[in-house]
Amino acid sequence: MPEMRESALTGFRTLLYKEVLRFWKVSFQTVMAPVLNALLFLLIFSHVLDRHVTVYGEIAYTSFLLPGLVMMSLLQNAFANSSSSLIQSKITGNIIFVLLPPLSWGEFYAAYVIASVLRGLFVGAGVLLVGLPFVELSFAYPLWILVFALLGGAILGSLGVIAGIWADKFDQLAGFQNFLILPLTMLSGVFYSIHSLPQLWQDVSHANPFFFMIDGFRYGFFGQSDVSPWLSLAVVGVSFVLLAALTLAMLARGYKLRA
Amino acid sequence: MSLPAIRVCAVTKHYGALQALAGVDLEVRQGEFFGLLGPNGAGKTTLISALAGLVRPDGGTLEVMGHNVASDYRNARRALGVVPQELVFDPFFSVRELLRIQSGYFGIRGNDDWIDEILASLDLTAKANVNMRALSGGMKRRVLVAQALVHRPPVIVLDEPTAGVDVELRQGLWAFVRKLNRDGHTIVLTTHYLEEAEALCGRIAMLKAGRVVALDTTDNLLQRFATHSLRVRLAEPAAGVALGGAAGEGGWVDFAFDSYADVESLLARLREAGAGVQEMQLGEPDLERVFVEVMQRA
């Protein structure tokens, strides 16, 4: 036979490559646009609030805001990547091209989630880079930054897999996004420290796993946070493990994909 | 006996109240050119989907080259190439990108020689670097065929590959599929063009409402069901009907017979009855008549 090389990981790597190429080919929409969005947030808020508000005593509001915006963009784009890819493939029917080959559910899951994390990281890094000239930002614990970025992206990538498989139509996916993902990110302390909230809302925020993603992420920059980074890590880590297990169970049962 | 290419045992599948597959048993031998026929909604695509692991049957087992499609799905899927009925494509990629990616899904890298060969056989070489969106419907269908072949599967299933394909391409496609068959690939085909099935398939299964209602070699089916036919236009059609003919329009009466030896005596009896033969046509047995008859009896 002519040069045909087979290897166990090739299937997984190809699916990952395809998923990355899919957003990379339209990076103007998938990476540049969200970066621009976040930059607008930053400029508007800094103009309105910067002189009046400080957080944790001495941190300027925009400095506080930037990591929040980075994480929010990262999370939203990680979700958007897997969910939109899957629903498009389902609606156009070309999902069969990944269902016919000998890919396992683990490979399927890993490829979609890792591609989502990568898109999230690209967007997050983009927001950080364009935001840096406007604010003073420290990088107290880079490892914490990376860990929360990866876990947050993986959680939202998993949620995107679930939503993309569950939704039969684009408006159902939009519903998932608008009524679940968006409120949870917005109410997670992207724009404020929850210590500035009344007690009741502080308690409510603690029930929101997104709060811990952003709080832990922010700890990596400032070395200060609303709750201990270890608590955040525990909540986020457990959330990821549970979601991954749920998604894999869904995939293994063939839910909606193999009717 | 060598392993069957496809084995389907007691497979059932329902969608709500609808029984799409009501206990299908089927075996396709290696190297066969096998036809899967049946009216719309008979369950052909459902059966193929179950074979490909796209649909989970409620009961029964399916094997491709001896590999169970559920418990040994990796080997079963490697052994199977499916050309889907629906014209689906990924608009993000060019033809070559798509075929490379599809090869990769099957664990194959550096597959360009084979990809070039497939493209040439399907007359797609000139379109290799064109985006899928920019192809005509018939070209997209050829790409579907190409995608099913990237991993050189021993068993190839084509679900109505010639729907919406022009005559020239259809002939080209059949020449190619025949060649694949000669090279040792097992072919399973569904089509609503019965002349195609008759010309190509060595053995045929007919499906109706999720059941196999006929399963035999094409030759046997032709002999067993549709006998030859003699159509005559009679001055006295009633006399023909009295001899066992079926009356049609304008004095035409149809007789069925098994061998040409019967024609002589039939004509003699018509003359004796004074039926007055004015025109005459002979009909060869064809699969369409078999099909209609099988579907009525089932």
Ligand SMILES: Nc1ncnc2c1ncn2[C@@H]1O[C@H](COP(=O)(O)OP(=O)(O)OP(=O)(O)O)[C@@H](O)[C@H]1O
């Ligand atoms: N996903 C589904 N949900 C509900 N019913 C389905 C589904 N897929 C197929 N069916 C039903 O199952 C039956 C068999 O369909 P199938 O597509 O297998 O028929 P077919 O023999 O391929 O027909 P055709 O010649 O039109 O392609 C039909 O009644 C169809 O409506």
Ligand SMILES: [Mg+2]
């Ligand atoms: Mg069909």
